[in-house]
Each structure stands twice: as structure tokens, then as C-alpha cells.
Amino acid sequence: MSINPQMAERIKLESARWLTLKSEIQKVIVGQDLNIERILIGLLCNGHVLLEGVPGLAKTTLVKTMSRALGLAFSRIQFTPDLLPSDLIGTLIYNQKTGDFITKKGPVFTNILLADEINRSPAKVQSALLEAMQEHQVTIGDQTYKIDPPFLVLATQNPIDQEGTYHLPEAQVDRFMFKLFLTYPTPQEEKIILSRQNEMTEINTIFSTQEIIDAQDCVNNVYVDERITDYIISIVNATRNPAEYDIDAVNMITFGASPRATIALQKAAKALAFLKKRHFVIPEDVKALVHDVLRHRIIMSYEAEAENITSDIIIDKIVTTLQSP
Numbered sequence: 001m002s003i004n005p006q007m008a009e010r011i012k013l014e015s016a017r018w019l020t021l022k023s024e025i026q027k028v029i030v031g032q033d034l035n036i037e038r039i040l041i042g043l044l045c046n047g048h049v050l051l052e053g054v055p056g057l058a059k060t061t062l063v064k065t066m067s068r069a070l071g072l073a074f075s076r077i078q079f080t081p082d083l084l085p086s087d088l089i090g091t092l093i094y095n096q097k098t099g100d101f102i103t104k105k106g107p108v109f110t111n112i113l114l115a116d117e118i119n120r121s122p123a124k125v126q127s128a129l130l131e132a133m134q135e136h137q138v139t140i141g142d143q144t145y146k147i148d149p150p151f152l153v154l155a156t157q158n159p160i161d162q163e164g165t166y167h168l169p170e171a172q173v174d175r176f177m178f179k180l181f182l183t184y185p186t187p188q189e190e191k192i193i194l195s196r197q198n199e200m201t202e203i204n205t206i207f208s209t210q211e212i213i214d215a216q217d218c219v220n221n222v223y224v225d226e227r228i229t230d231y232i233i234s235i236v237n238a239t240r241n242p243a244e245y246d247i248d249a250v251n252m253i254t255f256g257a258s259p260r261a262t263i264a265l266q267k268a269a270k271a272l273a274f275l276k277k278r279h280f281v282i283p284e285d286v287k288a289l290v291h292d293v294l295r296h297r298i299i300m301s302y303e304a305e306a307e308n309i310t311s312d313i314i315i316d317k318i319v320t321t322l323q324s325p
Contacts, residue, residue, distance in 0.1 A: 005242070017211075025066055046136075053183070072209065073111045092107035105145065115156070149209075230325070235290060261293060
């Protein structure tokens with residue numbers, strides 16, 4: 001299979017506009033260039049993103065700025081221990097005048113949903129988000145309601161405060177395309193942040209909803225050679241059977257990545273190629289994304305935790321050992 005010249009030219013033109021979008025976001029957000037790119041990839045792939053970072057790193061500002069530049073609806077939910085599923089997805093309200101139940105939709109019916117500190121709510125609330133994330137729909141009572149595309153969930157976790165939190169179940173973590181780490185700004189970046197404190201920055205809307213959907217279609221048409229596909233499959237399979245690939249990870253991995261990881265890695269590589277103005281995927285696209293796609297999908301053993309061996313270290317071994325096409 002190969003891509004036709006018209007589609008290649010369309011991808012080149014469309015991707016140039018997405019670079020303009022990135023510049024628009026950077027009017028407000030200082031640094032975090034890699035994370036901005038990954039969130040855009042998540043949007044282009046209909047994927048979801050889990051952000052981990054200490055408070056005060058402009059997670060909410062980043063998502064708000066992005067939604068304004070994209071012209072999309074935005075909702076923010078602060079997850080707390082007393083949050084109920086109905087606070088998230090909506091509920092049925094009884095109308096005394098008519099004797100009927102009226103559906104009141106929750107904040108999940110949006111385009112970009114910021115689930116702030118998602119691990120502060122119990123499992124029943126976290127599971128209420130699963131259907132929306134995977135199926136892009138919500139069931140309230142006996143009715144199922146579709147969530148209009150595009151739909152992107154950005155969930156945050158605080159890595160330093162674990163008291164009063166609820167560990168995300170593996171089934172939910174697996175539904176996030178990426179797990180990203182937000183880091184502190186450099187001294188130079190922090191100086192720019194301080195200089196912008198009193199500025200009123202106007203964010204221009206770059207895209208319409210239909211243009212975003214058209215860009216997603218472009219990403220689907222990015223060409224992936226069979227050798228790249230085999231390389232992706234080998235990487236994911238190595239997390240399940242490291243001994244077959246001569247990777248030193250004995251007793252370190254309890255469970256490897258699921259086929260959902262294989263799909264996510266190929267989709268993300270296509271989106272990255274698109275953002276780089278290419279109509280085809282190269283091995284470097286896969287290598288650039290492999291940590292973000294796999295780090296939260298590999299379940300490490302107690303032995304690995306005792307020796308401070310993380311999933312990122314295992315992924316490094318896999319990428320170093322496997323020969324790229």
C-alpha cells in the first residue's frame with residue numbers, strides 16, 4: 001500500500017496549520033513544548049492523556065489555552081472523595097409538574113475535559129468515566145447519549161501527595177494513550193513567566209470543529225510500512241516476553257502491554273509524522289513516542305520496585321536491544 005500524491009500534499013498543507021496552533025498556545029504557555037505536542041497528538045488520534053506533575057505547573061492553563069485556540073468546548077472537574085458519578089455524567093431529575101424524568105447532562109458532555117486530580121475520587125466515579133473515554137458515549141438511566149466529536153480527556157495526578165487518593169485501576173490507565181510527566185520550568189523559562197504576569201494575551205481560534213475532524217482523517221491516511229508495523233509489534237511483544245528478545249528483565253515484569261498499546265503506538269506515530277509534515281512514518285517517530293505510550297501499561301513486579309527499576313528503564317532496554325528497520 002502507498003499513499004497518493006494528492007493525499008500527501010493535503011497532509012503537508014494541513015500539518016502546517018497545526019504548527020501555527022502550537023505557536024498560538026505558546027503565547028501563554030512557556031516551555032512544555034513536548035507535552036503540548038503530545039496533547040495535540042492525543043487530539044488527532046482521539047486518544048486521552050494522563051498528566052502527572054506537582055501543583056502549579058499550569059496544567060489547567062495549558063488545557064484552557066488549547067481549547068480556546070481550537071475553538072472547542074471545555075469543562076473542568078475537580079475530583080474529590082465525595083464526588084458522585086452523577087456529578088460527572090449527569091442524572092435524571094423528576095419533574096413534578098409533568099410527572100416525567102428529565103435528563104440533566106453532566107460536564108462530561110464537552111470536547112476537552114480536564115479531570116483534575118482524578119485519583120482523589122473512588123472507583124465508582126473513575127469507572128463512570130470509562131464508557132465516555134472508550135465508547136464516546138454515556139448511559140443515563142436507560143438512555144445512551146453520544147458525546148459529540150472531538151472528545152479528549154486530560155486527567156491529572158499529583159505524584160507527591162498519596163494520602164486520601166485512590167489508585168487508578170489498570171483497566172482505566174490502559175485507556176489513556178499517553179502518560180506524561182510535567183516538569184519544573186528552567187530558570188530562563190521562569191523569568192519569562194514572571195515577565196508575562198500582567199500581560200493580557202489574546203488567543204486566536206485557529207480551527208473549526210470540522211477542520212479538526214478533517215485533520216484526524218489526514219492522520220488516518222498517513223502511510224505505515226509493514227516493516228514499521230512489525231517493529232511496533234516487536235516492541236510491545238517484548239514487554240510480554242522479554243526473554244525471547246534477549247532482554248535482561250527476568251522477574252521484573254508482571255504483565256506486559258496490551259494490544260491497545262500496539263494500536264496506540266501506531267496511531268501516535270502517524271500523528272507525529274503528520275505534525276512533522278510527512279505522509280509516512282519512520283522508526284524515529286516510534287522511538288520518540290514509545291515511553292509515553294508504554295510506561296503506564298507495563299506492570300512491574302515487586303522485585304523491580306525493590307530495586308528501583310521503572311518501566312521507563314525496561315523500555316530503554318527494549319529500544320536499545322531491538323534493531324529498528
